[in-house]
Amino acid sequence: MNELWIVLSSYPTGIYSIFLGIMMVLWIFTILGAVDIDVLSVDIDLEVDTDIPGFAGLLHTLGLSGVPFTIVLTLLIFIAWVFTYVASNYIAPFIPTSFLQFIFSTAVLIGSFFVAIPITAKLIQPLKKLSAENRAKTNIDFLGYECRVTSQSVDEEFGQGVIANSGDDIIVRIRAKVTNEFKKGDIVRPISYEEKDNSYQVISNKEFENNL
Template sequence: MVAFLNIISSFPTIVYSVLLAFILAYWLLSLIGLLDIDILDLDLDIDGDIEFTGLTGSISGLLISCGLTGVPLTIVISLLVLLSWILTYFTDFFLLQLLEPGWVHNVLGLACIVISFLISVPITARIIQPLRPLFQTHDSRLGSIVGTTCIVTSSKVDEHFGRAEITKDSDAIIIHIRSSEPNTIHKGDKVLIIDCDPDKNIYKVASID
């Protein structure tokens, strides 16, 4: 136990230990309802036309090229941090602990941080692959739903982001929604679907009030 604590609190493992602590705190707050699971979600539409501009566009392009789309970004980040922590911990335990503290140890530790993350990327892409259907936002069973209502599930709804849940044939289906700003739409509100972009599976909504 002492050796475990020494490793997770020393370089290089401590880098991912700190990140993992933030991830655990986030999921704890999500479980008690203080945060949304999609708080960091870029709302990527891998089937639509994507224009990679600015920082968000660069991140979007990187995620798509690495196969890290189709699930909420928070899940992707959590898996990346967890896997990187595991790889770094065991590398530290079996290799770096044999070295004396010094510049060699620090250089190898820095390399371990980078390499562990790079190895975690394809592993995470493989893990989330079977999870994508759970977060699918388009369903052929929807048909024409313009004029019906849905329940907002995201923390906000604006011109670039938003999700809602609609019930069809006793099934709850998640859809992408958008709304003009400013608005007073919040999570849990019932909104009216007033228009649809069939090419991108995006629905425009308005507050019932």
């Protein structure tokens, strides 16, 4: 166990261990409803035929678009972490000098990330299909659906909820006036959709039913 920890915390594996730890914390906060799952998202249309500029275009070219960037980044870091661990544990000890080991470790640090790119692109292919199926129903179609609050509170700037769609839960951003008392577990209803921040304005289930 002690030798395992040394490998996981030493260069270069330790670099990816830190990033992997950060992503794990992010996912824990997401599950608890403290942050939006798409806080690092990059929205790219799956059917884009024209050139996409900037970082989004790079992701599209590498085949890393079509799913939330948080998932892509987690897979990239995890796969690179596995490669650096294997190289550090099974290959590096046979390299004769510290200087050559450092050169080797640096090459592994960089190379493992590039190796992880095509593997990640392959792994997210099934997720792209699921994402495309979910997009078949437009955002406006979910207006009036029951939405369960998953964040600790909801205000004009932050909130997260889950909408049940044919048995599948869809995580969405929700917003409400600050006078609300919404808390985790409450049922609310989306009444409008804001494209600028990909969020739904919600009201209480009781208020929605009274307005029917």
